[in-house]
Every structure is written in structure tokens, then in C-alpha cells.
Amino acid sequence: MKAAVLYKYNEKLKIVDNVKIDEPKAGEVKLKVVTTGMCHSDVNVFEGKTPVPTPVVAGHEIAGIVEEIGEGVTRVKPGDRVVSAFIHPCGKCRNCVSGHENLCEVFSQVRLKGTMMDGTTRLRIDGQPVRAFLGGGFAEYSIVGENALTVVPPDMDLEKIAVLGCAGLTGYGAVDLAKIEPGETVAVIGVGGVGLSVIQLLKASGAGKIIALGTKKWKLERAIELGATDTINTEETDPINAIKEISNGGADVVIEAGGNEKTIQMALDSVRIGGRVILVGLPPANALIPIKEASIVRNGITIIGNYGGRPRVDMPRLLDMVKLGRYDPTKLVTGKYTLDEINEAVKLLQEGEAIRSLIVQK
Missing domain, CATH: 3.90.180.10 (Medium-chain alcohol dehydrogenases, catalytic domain)
Known part of the structure; x- marks a missing residue:
């Protein structure tokens, strides 16, 4: 072959x-x-x-x-x-x-x-x-x-x-793991296949503000088309301050789909006190992520790694969502x-x- x-x-x-x-x-x-x-x-x-x-x-x-x-x-x-x-x-x-x-x-x-x-x-x-x-x-x-x-x-x-x-199943797993409550503000860092899947699934789950962060204008425009309420071009503005301004102090949940040291640090710095950070993007195998442990502890930040959804359980649900026009x-x-x-x-x-x-x- x-x-x-x-x-x-x-x-x-x-x-x-x-x-x-x-x-x-x-x-x-x-x-x-x-x-x-x-x-x-x-x-x-x-x-x-x-x-x-x-x-x-x-x-x-x-x-x-x-x-x-x-x-x-x-x-x-x-x-x-x-x-x-x-x-x-x-x-x-x-x-x-x-x-x-x-x-x-x-x-x-x-x-x-x-x-x-x-x-x-x-x-x-x-x-x-x-x-x-x-x-x-x-x-x-x-x-x-x-x-x-x-x-x-x-x-x-x-x-x-x-x-x-991959894109669909990973996005599904991230949103499912985040346990989004109706109206919560969620920032999504990275607007590739996974990030854009997350945005669609967040919209379907009843999230409030959905803030998309990326570096390509055309991808951010696609994010708006698929359900994002706000966008931030991380090369044109300070993303941490921008998220905090849009969300009045920090996102309830940040879903990191960029998969590099810079975007992971961005996620940790932009979540509110008591918020959740879902790490989805897969960085290089030798990547080391510096964590300000004191602020994570004092602010009660939950950090969760997510490795996709469950194929036999979640893939049929995704297919149903496609059929219903929700993804x-x-x-x-x-x-x-x-x-x-x-x-x-x-x-x-x-x-x-x-x-x-x-x-x-x-």
C-alpha cells in the first residue's frame, strides 16, 4: 500500500x-x-x-x-x-x-x-x-x-x-471536565482545531462570555462565527489585562489549547480567584512550565490536565451534536x-x- x-x-x-x-x-x-x-x-x-x-x-x-x-x-x-x-x-x-x-x-x-x-x-x-x-x-x-x-x-x-x-473529542473532554455552570465566563487560549471545537461546545453548554485568544485575525474571526463573544489578539494587546477587563477580574475558567509554555503561563495568570484552568494543548515533551506556587495556593486555583474524551461514550454524543447542528x-x-x-x-x-x-x- x-x-x-x-x-x-x-x-x-x-x-x-x-x-x-x-x-x-x-x-x-x-x-x-x-x-x-x-x-x-x-x-x-x-x-x-x-x-x-x-x-x-x-x-x-x-x-x-x-x-x-x-x-x-x-x-x-x-x-x-x-x-x-x-x-x-x-x-x-x-x-x-x-x-x-x-x-x-x-x-x-x-x-x-x-x-x-x-x-x-x-x-x-x-x-x-x-x-x-x-x-x-x-x-x-x-x-x-x-x-x-x-x-x-x-x-x-x-x-x-x-x-x-482528535479536535472534537479533545474539545468535548475539556468542556466536560471543566463542569461549566450556566453563565460562567470562559477564556479559550488558542483558536486551532481544538480551541474552535471548545468554543462551539461551550456555546452548546450554556457558557456566558466566551473569550477567544489567538494571534491570527482570520482565526479569531472564525471563533466569533462559532460562538465566541469576545476576541483578543495576543500580539496586539496585553492578554492578561484584557481578559480581566472583559471578565471583571478574571475568567471563571480558562481552557488552554495552545500547548506551549507561554500560553500555559497566560492561563494561570488570567483566571479569577477560585477559578479553574484546564490544560488541553500538548506542549513538547521536554517543556517545563514555571508555576507561581504561592499565588496558586492563596488563590485556590484548580489546575486540571485533560487528555481528550472517552471514545466509546463521548464520540457517539459528538456525532449526535453534529446531527443536531450544535457542533x-x-x-x-x-x-x-x-x-x-x-x-x-x-x-x-x-x-x-x-x-x-x-x-x-x-
Whole structure:
């Protein structure tokens, strides 16, 4: 099969057409990929900031059709149209059985290794193993665990919902974890795919003022279109003072979706006394975040890390929200590219000129 393979960090992906893919093992599903969204987490892999061993095939916002199932698979069958979450729960560990499958202990041990749950790979080139990052959707076929998959209604376009696999599910998990009360003021730092998903879901949840922060004017305009009540361009004004002025002292909740040291510090400095900070953006693996511990303690600030929603519970809810018109994933898509054009999509995302690009199979 054909796949976009990263051989060395900070180099262009190579389109390889002789990648061999094994049959799915127990609990696994082989997908014929229809489309895969490109996320900044993929770019972090390409740049070595998320150091998955190479050679590796990335791509984790996958929508496709079930081609083959492994032993014991019961949640899907061949021919089903499905969307894959970036989280692949084992379904058996303590966190999975206690309702926290987004924090699956088994998956956490292998996700940065680029392997399946058993520690092995399903891809090979000339007999040598190739890693797959969270599904490896930048290819014609992919193998994922069945618990990552949700069947898509027959009247729903797969290209329309691919970005639910990460942007949608991460946004859902953040808003759910924040426990937003009606009328609360929420600041959202970062207006990429996750931030814009958060804004839509905040609007649906009954939040009051929704303040969007970013650096690109056109993305901030998109945020207003999707439900933000106020915007702050962090390159043109002091974001801390601006948030405090709009919110009369500080936001009740700050959801940080930028994923870097500067934006995380911004979140901690702009929340009100007794407020909550939800950290969603994924910084580079070696990032260190300075925290003013005394002010966090004195002000009673709650800091919560969020790693997405629960695939088997929350993805069906997201699909319902799409059907009801309360969440529109197409508003995140800024371009479509073939597998052969993937390096152009990577470049646009690195430059901040894309929100989500779809890599479509032709």
C-alpha cells in the first residue's frame, strides 16, 4: 500500500508505495482509510518534539471503512463506516473499567512508541518494521483497536466528521471536565482545531462570555462565527489585562489549547480567584512550565490536565451534536489534499495558515 513515511525528523515525508500491512490481530480492525485530518500533534512528531521512533506513519483523525476484523472483535463488522479516536482504550485496565478510558494505562505505555498494544507493529517496508502514530492514517489502510472506533450513521459524510477523532473529542473532554455552570465566563487560549471545537461546545453548554485568544485575525474571526463573544489578539494587546477587563477580574475558567509554555503561563495568570484552568494543548515533551506556587495556593486555583474524551461514550454524543447542528466540524477544515500533496499541508500547518487539513484518498 501507499503511505507517507517520516524517516528523519524535520525532513519531508516520503511517499512510499511498497508498505506491507499485516492482518489485524485479536481486538484489532483493519480500515480502508477514506480521509485523515492533520493535527499539530502530527507536526510535533515530524519535528521530533514528540519523539516517536522513525520510520513512522502519523495521522490520527481517521475516518474509513472496516475492511477486516481480528479475532474477538464485536463492536464493528466489515463494511461499517467508522471514525477513529486518537485514544485507543484497552477496555480492561483499571482506568478503562472505572469510566476513565481516555486515560487507559495500557495505551499510555505504547502511544509514543508507535506500536500496537502488544508492543509490535503492523507495518513493514522491505521486511523492516515501521511505526504508526495513533493509527497511522496517512496511508491507504490502517490498523487500530476496536475500542477506538465508532460507527458513523449512513447519511453522514465521512470527510465531514474525520476531525472528531482528535479536535472534537479533545474539545468535548475539556468542556466536560471543566463542569461549566450556566453563565460562567470562559477564556479559550488558542483558536486551532481544538480551541474552535471548545468554543462551539461551550456555546452548546450554556457558557456566558466566551473569550477567544489567538494571534491570527482570520482565526479569531472564525471563533466569533462559532460562538465566541469576545476576541483578543495576543500580539496586539496585553492578554492578561484584557481578559480581566472583559471578565471583571478574571475568567471563571480558562481552557488552554495552545500547548506551549507561554500560553500555559497566560492561563494561570488570567483566571479569577477560585477559578479553574484546564490544560488541553500538548506542549513538547521536554517543556517545563514555571508555576507561581504561592499565588496558586492563596488563590485556590484548580489546575486540571485533560487528555481528550472517552471514545466509546463521548464520540457517539459528538456525532449526535453534529446531527443536531450544535457542533460543525467542517468549520475547522481549511483545505483538502491527496496523500501525494501531504507535505504542502504540513507546511501550511507549521506556518499557522491552516486549522485542519484533510488528507483524502483518491
